Structure formats: C-alpha cells, structure tokens
Amino acid sequence: MSGSWASDPRTRTAMRGNRSRDTAPELAVRRLAHAAGLRYLVDARPEAAINRRADLVFRGPRIAVFIDGCFWHGCSEHHRAPQRNSDYWSNKVARNIARDRDTTARLTEAGWTVLRYWEHQSPDYIVTDIRSAVLSVRGRRLGETGIQEIAEDEQREPEEHESKPEQQE
Numbered sequence: 001m002s003g004s005w006a007s008d009p010r011t012r013t014a015m016r017g018n019r020s021r022d023t024a025p026e027l028a029v030r031r032l033a034h035a036a037g038l039r040y041l042v043d044a045r046p047e048a049a050i051n052r053r054a055d056l057v058f059r060g061p062r063i064a065v066f067i068d069g070c071f072w073h074g075c076s077e078h079h080r081a082p083q084r085n086s087d088y089w090s091n092k093v094a095r096n097i098a099r100d101r102d103t104t105a106r107l108t109e110a111g112w113t114v115l116r117y118w119e120h121q122s123p124d125y126i127v128t129d130i131r132s133a134v135l136s137v138r139g140r141r142l143g144e145t146g147i148q149e150i151a152e153d154e155q156r157e158p159e160e161h162e163s164k165p166e167q168q169e
C-alpha cells in the first residue's frame with residue numbers, strides 16, 4: 001500500500017503536519033498556559049492503567065487536555081479527505097474519531113475532566129478555557145475541604161529582569 005497515497009504532496013504535508021508531536025498550535029498553547037502560571041505534564045498518560053496520552057496533563061485537578069489536529073481527527077470545518085485513496089483516509093480518520101471518543105469515555109470514567117480542542121481554535125481561547133477549568137476544580141475542592149488556600153498558588157510573580165543603569169553625572 002505504501003507509495004501510492006504518500007506520493008500526493010498535499011497528503012504528505014498533512015501527514016507531517018498532524019502526526020508529529022509539538023505542533024505549532026500545541027506549542028503556542030503550552031507557552032501561553034505556562035505564562036498564565038499553569039503547570040502541567042506534556043504528552044503524558046493521565047492514568048497509568050489507561051494506555052492513552054494527552055497533550056497536557058494536570059495531575060492535581062485531574063484534567064486531561066487534547067488538542068486535536070484538524071486532519072487526523074476529522075474536524076468538520078477543515079478536514080478534507082485526500083483524493084487519492086480516499087477510502088483509506090476516511091476509514092483511518094473514522095478510527096481516530098472512535099478512539100478519541102473511547103479515550104474521553106475511559107478517562108471520564110476514571111474521574112478525569114477531558115477537555116478537547118481543535119488546533120484551529122485560538123490558543124488564547126484554549127488557555128483561558130483550560131485555566132477556568134483548573135480554577136473551578138480548585139474552587140470546588142476548597143468548598144469541600146475548607147482548606148485555606150490561594151486559588152492561584154501556582155501563579156508566580158513576574159521576575160524583574162530590568163536592571164537600572166547607573167546614572168553617571
């Protein structure tokens with residue numbers, strides 16, 4: 001089977017753009033999330049017993065984040081099946097979608113909050129959404145336990161990098 005479908009340059013581009021880790025949208029989200037004071041694991045298994053990896057994992061609040069590529073995960077706005085071997089691709093994407101649903105179901109059952117985004121969504125929107133989910137879990141816990149804790153305990157003060165130049169008279 002190899003050779004035929006991969007010979008279409010657009011297919012190759014789509015494969016390269018979607019299969020690799022650390023895609024541009026993922027990196028943008030990670031950078032913004034980090035800047036917002038969020039701390040998380042990258043490309044990690046949320047649950048040891050479940051053989052699935054999430055793009056960002058927040059172990060404390062048990063939030064698993066997936067940033068799905070429009071091509072591989074069948075975004076209704078952007079997924080276009082390549083003309084060559086379209087059956088092959090539509091089957092593959094259908095399997096991915098089924099697997100995504102299964103992953104969400106399994107993690108949810110294990111007590112995880114699963115957040116899924118498309119790579120076409122703005123990183124700003126995604127990070128704002130993730131952040132409010134993290135804070136909401138913390139808020140709920142505070143309500144349950146009554147522990148006095150600052151909700152944004154991971155938020156760090158920005159470091160002062162500017163040094164004042166000595167004024168010479």
Ligand SMILES: [Zn+2]
Binds near residue numbers: 079119
């Ligand atoms: Zn899309």
